[in-house]
Amino acid sequence: MKAIFTKDEYVRYVEQKAPKSKVMKNILRAFLVGGVICAGGQLITNWLKARGVPAENAANLTALILVCVGALFTGLNIYDEIGRFAGAGSIVPITGFANSIVSPAMEFRSEGFITGVGARMFVIAGPVLVYGISASVIAGIIYYLLRF
Amino acid sequence: MAEKRIGRQTIKIQNPVRIVSAAGIVGPKEGQGPLRHYFDEIIEDELWGEKSWEKAESKLQRETFAKALNKAGMSTGEVDYVIAGDLLNQCIASNFGLRESMIPFFGVFGACSTMAESMSLGSMIIDGGFADNVACLTSSHFCAAEKQFRFPLELGSQRPPTSQWTVTGSGCVMLSNKGTGPCITHVTTGKIIDMGIKDANNMGSAMAPAAADTIIGHFYDTGIAPESYDLIITGDLGRLGKNICDELLRRQGLEISDRYNDCGAMIFDMERQDIHCGGSGCGCSAVVLAGFIYQKMQKGELKNVLFVATGALLSPTSTQQGESIPCIAHAVSIRI
Incomplete structure (x- = not known):
């Protein structure tokens, strides 16, 4: 095989031959579904505020409700179908974060509650937490120093 | 060069090695595909009454082997070797699926080339006069493979257009130096x-x-x-x-x-x-x-x-x- 292609040539040949993701279609779908999820979140917030919940509590409660809905839809085997259609549109909102924790918890249930569910639950969300929290700590330190 | 070896990579089988029976069991998605009429059994759901995907894959191998054995009209005592492998770590689908067979066993790993690898070795063993009957089988399971190699099933992600879908199914052929068949x-x-x-x-x-x-x-x-x-x-x-x-x-x-x-x-x-x-x-x-x-x-x-x-x-x-x-x-x- 090396007679007709070097490795680099072959990798380039495959890249040019492989079917490409339909970027515009994916962006449109992500925009629609992501938009619907976020609009739903806004509706919940508005509804809570209208019932007299203070703004800060309303935001926290909204996140809580969306996480529950994301977890519920994952358990009902619906969220993966939404994800297949929407891509980033259902991964980026907080419902996607819930999905990324609940789905491995379900998958590794067969290895028990300690080495399965407990150990594997954060296999996807773990890096998000590690780097998200690290970044916010660094930002906090910079903010603290800038105040002097 | 060894007498049966005809080139750098190829051997010629000189005594008849026949495929006397073959059996295949597949999952529901394969059972909706264009080849559905060629399979012996299509399971209704991917757990097939088991508690885990891995156990279901072991059952696929066990049942497929039983079907091939039955079609060949053989008892387990007549099978000299089973050569099997799969994709799961340490080939557990084969090891666990066939642990009750009480037949001398060779576990092989050739990833998805396992079927041809086991048949290659089985043919050599029979041609060499080391066995009369050898069963060659393998399996894969979509859910078990996704779990091991990719992401949890319920994760809402998109698959790239170049990706492929792991077949849920097991195939077995019985090789023999007697009988009829290709x-x-x-x-x-x-x-x-x-x-x-x-x-x-x-x-x-x-x-x-x-x-x-x-x-x-x-x-x-x-x-x-x-x-x-x-x-x-x-x-x-x-x-x-x-x-x-x-x-x-x-x-x-x-x-x-x-x-x-x-x-x-x-x-x-x-x-x-x-x-x-x-x-x-x-x-x-x-x-x-x-x-x-x-x-x-x-x-x-x-x-x-x-x-x-x-x-x-x-x-x-x-x-x-x-x-x-x-x-x-x-x-x-x-x-x-």
């Missing part, structure tokens, strides 16, 4: 070929050069004319890998397009079943061989088949470490 005449053993593809979602492209290399090696070693085969069939290159393999062969002067196909490109309906580039997994080539090819050969609709199962020899660890994917393809020539 004969295995040549075995061409693949070399590990790595052309630098690193994308685990594009395994057809990674494996195509290995398939082309083994096919060329087979014709070079044997001197057989490609036209003498009714069908040259690769294991699980899928739509993209099949096109690439075909083109690689053409560029090297071997024109087989009119008799070339790929199990991964045949087992699903590409337009209707949302599987992107086609089927993959050990079970893919195994069930197509045990179902479609074997039945066509028994009816005489196919007379000479070159079965080339292809395997991507990667692990999740090697992928995470940024390694490219070494691949292999083993060929078995089957004639009636």
